[in-house]
Amino acid sequence: MDMDIKVIEQMIEQALKELKNEQPKAFAPAPVEHYGVFKTMDEAISASEKAQKELLFSKIQQRQKYVDAIRAAVLKKENLELISRLAVEETEIGCYEHKLIKNRLAAEKTPGTEDLATEAVTGDHGLTLVEYCPFGVIGAITPTTNPTETIINNSISMIAGGNTVVFSPHPRAKKVSQMLVKMLNKALLEAGAPENLITMVEEPSIENTNHMIENPKVRLLVATGGPSIVKKVLSSGKKAIGAGAGNPPVVVDSTADIEKAAADIIAGCSFDNNVPCIAEKEVFAVDSICDYLIHCMKLNGAFEITDQSLTQKLVALVTTEKGGPKTSFVGKSAKYILNQLGISVDDSIRVIITEVPKDHLLVQEELMMPILPIVRVDDVDTAIEYAHEAEHGNRHTAMMHSRDVEKLSKMAKIMETTIFVKNAPSYAGIGVGGEGHTTFTIAGPTGEGLTSARSFCRKRKCVMTDAFSIR
Numbered sequence: 001m002d003m004d005i006k007v008i009e010q011m012i013e014q015a016l017k018e019l020k021n022e023q024p025k026a027f028a029p030a031p032v033e034h035y036g037v038f039k040t041m042d043e044a045i046s047a048s049e050k051a052q053k054e055l056l057f058s059k060i061q062q063r064q065k066y067v068d069a070i071r072a073a074v075l076k077k078e079n080l081e082l083i084s085r086l087a088v089e090e091t092e093i094g095c096y097e098h099k100l101i102k103n104r105l106a107a108e109k110t111p112g113t114e115d116l117a118t119e120a121v122t123g124d125h126g127l128t129l130v131e132y133c134p135f136g137v138i139g140a141i142t143p144t145t146n147p148t149e150t151i152i153n154n155s156i157s158m159i160a161g162g163n164t165v166v167f168s169p170h171p172r173a174k175k176v177s178q179m180l181v182k183m184l185n186k187a188l189l190e191a192g193a194p195e196n197l198i199t200m201v202e203e204p205s206i207e208n209t210n211h212m213i214e215n216p217k218v219r220l221l222v223a224t225g226g227p228s229i230v231k232k233v234l235s236s237g238k239k240a241i242g243a244g245a246g247n248p249p250v251v252v253d254s255t256a257d258i259e260k261a262a263a264d265i266i267a268g269c270s271f272d273n274n275v276p277c278i279a280e281k282e283v284f285a286v287d288s289i290c291d292y293l294i295h296c297m298k299l300n301g302a303f304e305i306t307d308q309s310l311t312q313k314l315v316a317l318v319t320t321e322k323g324g325p326k327t328s329f330v331g332k333s334a335k336y337i338l339n340q341l342g343i344s345v346d347d348s349i350r351v352i353i354t355e356v357p358k359d360h361l362l363v364q365e366e367l368m369m370p371i372l373p374i375v376r377v378d379d380v381d382t383a384i385e386y387a388h389e390a391e392h393g394n395r396h397t398a399m400m401h402s403r404d405v406e407k408l409s410k411m412a413k414i415m416e417t418t419i420f421v422k423n424a425p426s427y428a429g430i431g432v433g434g435e436g437h438t439t440f441t442i443a444g445p446t447g448e449g450l451t452s453a454r455s456f457c458r459k460r461k462c463v464m465t466d467a468f469s470i471r
């Protein structure tokens with residue numbers, strides 16, 4: 001009897017709270033302080049495995065609700081600003097305004113469950129379905145250059161596919177990754193999702209990534225980063241998706257709209273201070289239009305270095321003895337780099353350009369800073385040949401500015417890149433001002449290309465004989 005009175009009292013208390021528009025305690029999500037961030041990698045993986053077992057039995061509609069919850073959490077103005085600002089502050093890479101665009105893009109244009117189209121075959125022997133099914137727990141390694149964008153993009157795709165994900169971020173993006181993982185898990189819990197759909201370890205490190213790669217509970221590895229980590233996951237003995245380095249070339253021929261080409265190239269090259277793996281990294285321009293192209297680039301915020309000894313000083317400043325980029329210059333602005341060379345410019349300067357021969361280090365190395373070498377060539381066929389060489393078989397991204405359909409087709413065919421952009425800035429290839437969905441994991445080496453939910457799924461067949469064909 002006492003119990004009944006207590007229950008009635010609680011009900012009255014709740015009803016009164018509801019009348020006052022307060023959220024009754026019993027309906028609030030349970031306080032889970034770690035929100036997906038665990039002390040050890042094993043704990044993060046075990047929690048992920050438990051969550052995936054629950055997710056497996058959720059309805060597609062529920063998964064879509066979780067995807068929508070991730071989108072809404074990221075698109076909340078204060079959250080979007082917070083993660084974009086923190087990413088720049090912590091990594092010291094890129095530009096806040098462009099991180100806002102990229103994070104928004106990842107939240108808005110990553111496909112959800114609609115990406116998982118079922119194939120059906122019917123005939124005299126009945127019905128066969130081929131469906132995209134989850135792998136289970138995915139281990140995803142993320143780069144410093146797109147730390148939050150990759151977590152948002154991968155989380156949406158992987159959860160839409162029915163997977164859970166354990167992230168191994170770059171140690172230099174630890175804080176912002178933790179904040180985002182917590183933010184997303186909180187939003188997911190509020191949307192009724194199982195705990196820990198997204199997890200990570202408190203202290204990301206190479207050792208922890210190695211633990212993740214070795215843990216048998218992790219069924220699929222996805223590496224977004226440079227050659228070393230891609231090679232590592234591909235030699236793990238597990239199914240792995242590798243989204244590796246690029247060195248995107250641009251070809252400009254004599255038929256191009258040179259003024260537009262110059263504006264597009266500078267816009268793409270300076271986007272997030274040139275860190276996107278798709279961003280313009282070197283230009284091959286036909287001699288007859290090269291001077292005018294450079295002139296137009298200067299009208300669009302390019303600073304030209306003509307003195308070769310200054311170009312040498314620039315190279316010595318921003319590269320290591322081995323010839324790779326100095327980490328301290330990756331993702332820095334053109335103004336900052338010029339300042340270190342003793343040249344002061346205003347904020348209108350977005351890119352440093354300099355004419356060099358095709359074998360120059362600035363052309364051949366992926367530097368990820370707004371320095372754009374220009375190689376003058378005799379004709380468009382030579383430009384295409386040199387562009388192909390400079391891309392080093394990454395088959396990642398390339399751009400061409402031309403109105404010659406035949407040459408555009410020739411370059412697209414020869415380059416074999418996952419993304420080929422015609423007459424636009426590189427970022428049109430990931431959905432900024434271009435059609436199509438976005439991705440921040442462009443898997444050239446393993447062939448998934450522009451990854452989305454289906455890339456992180458297994459195709460499974462379900463057969464029903466002698467029925468359900470209604471033709």
Ligand code: NAD
Pocket residue numbers: 141142143144145146168169170171205206209210224225226227228229232243244245246276277366440441442443444
């Ligand atoms: P990075 O290779 O230094 O690091 C990427 C991730 O791999 C980080 O989490 C890092 O901690 C980890 N890692 C690297 N080497 C490792 C090793 N030996 N063992 C274990 N973990 C290791 O790259 P970055 O500087 O963070 O990112 C830039 C690179 O990523 C560029 O080469 C860029 O082209 C590439 N990238 C590719 C894509 C794509 O979609 N293809 C997207 C973004 C970046």
